[in-house]
Amino acid sequence: MPAEAETPREQVLYANILFYGCWLGILIMVVTYILYISGLLTPYVPLENITRYWSQPVSRYVEGAGIPLGWGWVALVGKGDFLNFLGIVLLAGLTVLCFLTLIPAYLGQKEWIFAAITIVEVLVLILAASGVLVTGAH
């Protein structure tokens, strides 16, 4: 009988969410990108103008093109370029979702240290995603 390495149940659950979420995110990215570059959805920043901005620091792009910071893009999700953020945000948010499933799993196993670590990690990721932290970009 071949040797077996036991994979913890919470690890398998994490893997499953990651698997479906990742491929869904990539599929959304490809579809929204096609809608964007085909011109089916009008972009917020015209495609011809983007090339003027992408060689300059981000502050000039934000000021010149009127790009919203933080979650301000949600109001512009009907525009071709900002629609692409749906797939990107799904990919960037997957880890938080996966970590949320770990908290009850570790609490149930009375793994207090790991439950605490997981809660701290969720808070760190939410803080990063919230857009509350801002910098004076150069």
Add this chain to the structure above:
Amino acid sequence: MKGTRDLMRLKLAQIAIVLLFPALSFAGQAAESPPVPWWVWPVVLFVFCFVLGIIAVLAGVGGGVLYVPLVSGFFPFHLDFVRGAGLLVALAGALAAGPGLLRRNLASLRLALPVAVIASSCAILGAFLGLALPTNIVQICLGGTIVGIAILLLVSKNVERPQVPKQDPIGAALGMHGSYVEYTGELVHWKTHRTLPGLLLFILIGVMAGMFGLGAGWANVPVLNLLMGVPLKIAVGTSKFLLSITDTSAAWVYLNQGCVIPLMAIPSIVGLMLGSFVGVRILAVAKPKVIRYLVIGVLLFAGLRSLWKGLGL
């Protein structure tokens, strides 16, 4: 029949290398000449990243570590946008690889979680630092780091199964141990030692990952393997999975600051992922060592170019 197939795959690897340089040369020339129609850049970037994905797998390095220095060095994009896209490239690759690694126990949640809290918090700090510092300073630091990575890749000799006679108290308290099955069917048990210095090093790794948008597999693996005594397979798998957490926190900072331009970020992500799938298929039958040395050479060149740009020479 098998020999012919092997030869074809080896040829494919050679073609990938041959294609990389014209793409770089086109990007370099077009960046300095009069405006190019907008649609040219996503196409060139997609092809370039597809080839880069193949080469990264064959060379055993992450996509992000090649993407940032090469794209910032040879394409017309500002470093702010390249770092934003670089983090998403590394993140997408890590997310796609994560499920397989976790299911087969080749990435350990127990090993990754404590490390991830440190690295991801510091990656946020690094991202803010990178966005606040003047571009030329970041470019110089990036150049120095890339040259350092090339040297590390050249001299670092990872150990397949490091000897860990006794687990240290911190590693034991955090339950940093596990087991996996080798391809021979052998069940291998592992545990960590020197856990505290290892965890402290992840402060620096997190800051660098966030500051340069590189991903950090190049640093994760030696620390997990050589310092903490984790078997190479688990170190590589956990490092890849770890990137999905570290890069997430830094990616949010770049995303919230407007550093993600979908027109360039999405062809980069999709191109690199498709290239990685092709690379894995080629890798299954051929592992041309020469590609690794070639990539080290390209990294050295890109690092020096970054230093050159940062110093305004």
